Amino acid sequence: MTDQDDIGALLGADGPFARELPNFAPRLAQQAMARAVQHAMAECETLIAEAGTGTGKTYAYLVPAMLSGERVIVSTGTKALQDQLFFRDLPKVRSVLGARLKTALLKGRANYLCLYRLDQTVREGASFDRTQAEQLAAIRAWSARTRRGDRMELAEVPEDSPLWLRVTSTPENCLGVECPFYDDCHVVTARREAQEADLVVVNHHLLFADLALKQEGFGEILPGAQAFILDEAHQIPELAGQFFSQSLSARQLTELAQDALSECNGITGAIGLLLEPVEALQGAVRKLRLTLDPLPTRGPFHELLQRDGAQAGLHDLGELLASLTDLLASQAERSRGFMNVHERAASLAERLDRIIEEHSEKDVRWYELFPRGFALHATPLDLAAPLRAMRERTHAAWIHTSATLSVAGHFDHFARQLGLDDPQTLSLESPFDxxxxxxxxxxxxxxxxxxxxxxxxxxxxxxxxxxxxxxxxxxxxxxxxxxxxxxxxxxxxxxxxxxxxxxxxxxxxxxxxxxxxxxxxxxxxxxxxxxxxxxxxxxxxxxxxxxxxxxxxxxxxxxxxxxxxxxxxxxxxxxxxxxxxxxxxxxxxxxxxxxxxxxxxxxxxxxxxxxxxxxxxxxxxxxxxxxxxxxxxxxxxxxxxxxxxxxxxxx
CATH class of the missing domain: 3.40.50.300 (P-loop containing nucleotide triphosphate hydrolases)
Known part of the structure; x- marks a missing residue:
């Protein structure tokens, strides 16, 4: 372990960063933050560090993280920042320090090309319009040469192209070890690299999906870290609300219905059994959306229930989803895909019941409307308790940093939202004049x-x-x-x-x-x-x-x-x-x-x-x-x- 003075000196005027990086500007605030991060990691403490624009907070946490000899998870606010950190900042710091450690970049599975679903999409030969046909050709060509399978590499296919939904997987529709492409799977490769790495760069969405919900199946990767460093930490309160919520959307139900029908291909008698109940479920989703049309785009659940026909529509939806779940159970042994669709249907049915039936004082039940869909949610009123429990399970240091965490010099609001009891705090002003x-x-x-x-x-x-x-x-x-x-x-x-x-x-x-x-x-x-x-x-x-x-x-x-x-x-x-x-x-x-x-x-x-x-x-x-x-x-x-x-x- 490097002592605190050395950390400051490394980033000082006579240190290796000043010698080796063109235009590197030694900053006292950066050195102070590096010492505070090092101390928090060594003592397994919670730190809130507000660092004004231009402080150089990225190096201030990367240097102690890379010298700690511990396993560290660094989480950023967006995938773009994640890429910048991993491809630009990390290599520079590692080079200057001569640090011999393994680093890995890990994103949620929706960011990685799924070879099985790409193969399915090509085989289905759906009638795409010209733009989507060109995009599919570009994805196929890229799939042959990419090592990571990270869709950020392929700029020519826009991030919001509907085609990505067809060629990436979700936790629900992934076939796991049963997949014929498992040995070449980009998600499996990325996870394996993260498992073996000393420093893993993730984003907040993935971190909370894993720690709060275990929904990405990365449970074996993120635990075991001795420190979690959250950059752009001001985003955490809102994000945490999403991940500790119970939610169900029209889109999830529609995708379930489509995937159930897709699984019927080549399985004798399945389409005759499932076509009618699947179409009934799709009809119930559309009917409920029309019933809710006059409502505001979001509001408390009781307002939704007061709408004529809404209660009956929710009841019908629940009944149809339950009966489809029972039918899928009878097919679950016939294919890995059917087993997967049955598990999803059961999970969605349970979630719908919970949102409709439960009247917990700890939750806020509410709805959202979209042009063609809706979502129902139950969100915890107080996020401090689940966040505190999540941190305690990790037995790790937690470092929260951003340029905007305090209000007139005080961190009480941020600390209260996250349930941070008696954290160490540090406020560093921007070096700009x-x-x-x-x-x-x-x-x-x-x-x-x-x-x-x-x-x-x-x-x-x-x-x-x-x-x-x-x-x-x-x-x-x-x-x-x-x-x-x-x-x-x-x-x-x-x-x-x-x-x-x-x-x-x-x-x-x-x-x-x-x-x-x-x-x-x-x-x-x-x-x-x-x-x-x-x-x-x-x-x-x-x-x-x-x-x-x-x-x-x-x-x-x-x-x-x-x-x-x-x-x-x-x-x-x-x-x-x-x-x-x-x-x-x-x-x-x-x-x-x-x-x-x-x-x-x-x-x-x-x-x-x-x-x-x-x-x-x-x-x-x-x-x-x-x-x-x-x-x-x-x-x-x-x-x-x-x-x-x-x-x-x-x-």
Whole structure:
């Protein structure tokens, strides 16, 4: 074990990173975080480490992880970050340290090509349209040359292509050791490599699917780790809610029905037995969806039950699913596929009964509607208890890090959500010089955000800023309705190219925005975080309103009521802290580099008219504030920053 001083020295001005990596910038905050991570791992502690943008937190946890001699799981927020960590950052750190350890990248099974399902899809010879036929040909050609089978390798087939659903497996439809392609299976290979590795890079979805549900069948891989490092940890509370929920969707039922019919091929008498009950189940799913059509897109379960015909529709669905399960049981011995479909049907029937029948005070029952489907959920009211139990089972160190975990310097909200009792905490400010690099502009005279023409007023206030910056802006909205209205208002009023969320895939919009040099990008939720545009292409970030969670969220409503009953003010105890963390994420898009300069435009007048506004402002990096648009114009007219020291560096 390397002692703490050595960890700091490794990342210091005289250390190997400064010697060997071009543009590496030694940072005291990075060294402090590396020491804290090392200490938490050695003492098997829980650590919350907030590290401002530019701290270099990736190296700050990778260095102690790689020197620990222990088995470590690193989990990131997205698959894109997972790839960046594994293919870019890890090799650099390993090279500098000369570390001889095995590393592995592991994703959920839906990310890997399933050779059996590809073979089935080709054999079925379905009548695909031209685009899908070309995509299938591309997948077949790629399947012959890929080693990992990770669909991220094949950029020419879009991530949202429906074809991927046909050529990847799910925990339900995987044939396991019975599969004729088992020896060449990409999922099996990836798991085996992860089992043998000292450091495994996963993503939060996979980590929780495994630890919370054991649903990915990776139970033998992730346990045994001495440390779990969760990057982008601010995403954990919401994700945990998904994974500790009981859920059932129309899509799961429809896929079950389709797979049951597919299994009839070549099995005498099966189609005669199953066709009618399968079609009856599909009909019941469609009928229930039509019955629910007038309802809001999401709401508490009791609202669904009040809808005429909904209770009868759920009852029919349950009866038909139960009878199909019984029929599939009679066929289960006839093929591995039928056994699998029977197990799925039994599991879905049990889940449906549980969601409909159980009235646990610990759960929130709710529904969601989609254009062609629906989902029913039972979500735990309090996530702290299952998360605490999950961590305790691992007997490992747990390190949570992100640029946005605190509210005005306090970690109470994050710790309470995750059930972290008396954790070690560390708060490290960004090394960027916000006083010189940034300006916060809060336009004067804007009305309360609830007024009807609020978006029109925001755009009027923002246009002079866009003129001063010559475009080069992100406009972030708290609702898709406001985003669409802003796009209408700007279309004929600005000379710069507009990039509107929803008009193209996110990665494509970002690439085109960067390339345009003077674009204006309009985004909602998914653009508030995980977006990195360093340099001149982005010099303004506009936030229309404080990002309070939608009041129509039935889980949030139930949590707020529970807090009130416990004597806690739900607005100050939950809604404000959650919105502060979301605002910090959005504001964090502005300064990504020591060379960046930019203006943060905060339009919501509640920042100064309401007492809680100070909590938001005190949680942002310290930068000059103004209400005068002329200050914005002067900011952009000023010469650019001198070349700073230390030099820019990822680290």
């Amino acid at each position: 916000y006083a010189q690099q940034a300006l916060c502009y809060m336009p004067d005279g804007l009305p309360d955000p609830s007024v009807r023409d609020y978006t029109e007023r925001v755009i009027d206030a923002v246009l002079p800023v866009l003129q001063a910056s010559n475009g080069r802006a992100f406009l972030l909205f708290t609702s898709h309705r406001a985003l669409r209205r802003a796009a209408e208002l700007l279309t004929d009023r600005v000379p710069w190219p507009l990039f509107v969320q929803g008009s193209a895939p996110r990665h494509q919009l970002l690439e085109e925005f960067r390339a345009s040099g003077h674009g204006v990008l309009l985004g909602a939720a998914s653009f508030w975080e995980g977006v990195d545009v360093a340099g001149d292409a982005l010099s303004v970030v506009v936030i229309d309103k404080l990002p309070f969670a939608a009041p129509d969220d039935p889980v949030l409503q139930a949590r707020l009521e529970a807090l009130e009953q416990a004597g806690i003010n739900p607005f100050m105890g939950w809604q404000v802290p959650s919105a502060v963390i979301a605002l910090k994420q959005g504001a964090g898009r502005l300064i990504r580099d020591v060379y960046d300069r930019g203006v943060l435009v905060l339009c919501d007048p509640r920042l100064t008219s309401k007492g809680y506004g100070k909590l938001f402002l005190n949680s942002l990096p310290a930068m000059p504030r103004t209400r005068d648009v002329e200050d914005v114009q002067r900011f952009f007219n000023r010469a650019t920053l001198p070349i700073p020291s230390p030099l820019r560096g990822k680290g």
